[in-house]
Amino acid sequence: MDKFLTLTALRRVVQLTAFLFFVYGATIFTTFYTGDKLTQNLPALSCAYDQSGGDLCALIPLQHQMDHRVSTIFTQGEKVLPALMGTLITIATVAGLILILNKAFCGWLCPLGFFQETITMIGTKLGLTQLGSLSHETVTKIRPIKWFIFLFLVLIFPLLTGIGFLGHEWGSPFCSICPSRIMTTAMTGDMSQVYISQANWGYFALSLIADLLFGLMLALALFVRQPFCRICPILPMQTLFKKIGLLRLVKNGDSHCDTCSSCVKACPMDIFEIQKHAVNENITHSDCTLCGRCVEFCPHDGVMNFKYGPFTILTSSKESFKKRTKIDKWWKA
C-alpha cells in the first residue's frame, strides 16, 4: 500500500480522471455542444474532434480566429480591436488557467500526455529497453520544433489562409496533424479521423503527416518518454505566461548539484538545465510539465520544491528519495 503513496501515484489518479473527463466527459458532466464545454480554451490537447469530450484545446479557437477573424484586418479593413477580440479572450482565458495550474496542464491533465505515459508503462512491462535520457545535443536540436509548429501551424499559416494566400486546408493545419485528434476519437470508437485525403496536395500531405506521426509516436512511446510532448505547441503557448503561474518548481541548490544528476535523469523531458546551481529560484523551464519527478528523485533535503504561491507543497528529502528509488526498481523489475 505504501507503494501507492507517492506523487507519481497521485498524478496517475489525477491523469486517469482527467483523461476520462476530457475524452468522455460530455456524456456526464458537460454536453455534446461546443458552447457547453468547460473552458473551450484548455491549454492541453483535449481534442474538439472528439465530440464526447468534456473540453477542447485552446489551439483550435486560436487557429480559427487567425483564419476567420484576424485576417479580416487585411481583407476587409476590419478595425483591429473587434478583429482581435476573440483572440484576446482566448489568450486571457489561457492566462487565467496558467495562473491557476501553470504547466501542470501537461503533466497532470493532458489526455495525450497520459496516453504516451501509459504506452511507456506498457513498453517497460513488455521488457523493452528504455532509452533513459536523450543526449543534450538531441534535446537542443528538438526544442525549436515546437516553436516552429506554434508560429507557423497555429498562427501564420491560418492567418495566410484567411488572407487568401493559402488553400483552406491550411486553415487549421496543426489540428490536421495532431495525434490527439486520432487518439481521442479512436478512444470513443470513432475511426473516421484515420484517413489519407486525396482532395489536393495540401490535404494529402497533412493527412499523411498526421498518420505517420501518430504511428511514430505510438512506437517511440514504447521506449522514449513523452515523444510528442517535446514538439507540442502547447508548451510555447504556456511559456508566454509561465511567470505568472502560482504553481512552480523552485530550486534551492547546494554544492551537491554539480555532481548529482538525479533530477535530470528523472525528468521525462530531459531538461538538463535543472541541474544548474540555483538559490531559491523559479526554475520552471519552457519544456517542464510540472510532473514533479525531479522533486521525488532529488536525494537532497529541501533542494527541489513544488510551490503554490507562498506555500511549499512538496519538498525533496533523502528519505522520500530512498523510498521512491525502491519503488522504481520494483516497478521496472
Place this chain on the structure above:
Amino acid sequence: MNKTILTLLVAATLWGYGDGKMYWAPHGCDEGKVTASKHGGHGMGENTSLHAMNLEGNSSVTLITPDLSTENLTLINNTLILPKASIGGYYALVLNHRSDNQVDSAIRYVSQQGRPSKVSPTKLTALPKTDLEIVPDPLHREHDRYTASKSYRFLLHFQGKPLANTPVTLETRNTPTQTYTTDSTGAFSITLPNDFKNVQVGKRENKPSEFLLIAQHNDTNLLYKSSLTMPYSLNPNDFWQSQTYGAGAIFIGFLGGLFLYRRTKIQGVKRG
C-alpha cells in the same frame, strides 16, 4: 422538346420527396449555397431563405432564438427570410397549421453566427414547440453538419412526452423512403444514406442535400403530422479519403519508430 424532356427528368428526380407533406426547404438554394459554403464550411453557409412546402391556408410561424425568446414571423408567398441574427447558435423555425381534423407542424433548426448565447442548445431542443415533435438528440454540433453514412438519434414527443412504437419515415432525394419505429422511450436512430450524385473532389465543391423526417399520430379524432428537415453533407471517407491508406500510414510510422528503437539498441550495445 428539350425543355419538356428536362422538365420530365427534374420531375422524375424530385418525385416522391416530401410529397403532400408540410416541411421547410431552402429557397433557391443552388448557386448561393455553393458559394456560401466555399468559405469556411462551418455552418456559416446555412440558408436563411426558406420555403414552406405544401402549405395551404394560413399558418403561424415562430422563430425561437438561441436564448429561447420567441418571435412571430410572416410568410410571403410561403417564403421566409430570416432576420439578421445578433446572437450566434441554433434557431428553431416552427410552422404550425391547424384544420378541422388535422394539425400539421414543421420544424427546422438553422445555425447562425453572432455573439455567443449563454443558453445551452439542449434547452432549445428540449423546449416543446409543437404537439407532435421530432427532437434531435442531439443536433449536429456547432461548426459541423449532419453527414452521410453516419448515425444520428432522435426522439419523438407528443405533447411533451415520449411516443413509443410509432413509425417515422426518412426521405432523401435519391434514396427510397425508409421507415423507423420509436422504442419504448420514443427514441430512434437513422443512418443518413450516401446518395450524393456527381460528386466533385473536395468538401466545399459539393452542396449539401436535404433529409426529411415525418411522423404522424392520431389522438382524440385529430390527426397530428410533424416534419423535421435538415441539410446533410457527403462524407469524404466515402469518396476521396481512404481509411485503409490511413491505417497503412500509421503502420508505416509505427515501423519507423521500431526501426529507431532497434538502431538505438544497437548503438547502445556498441557503446557498451
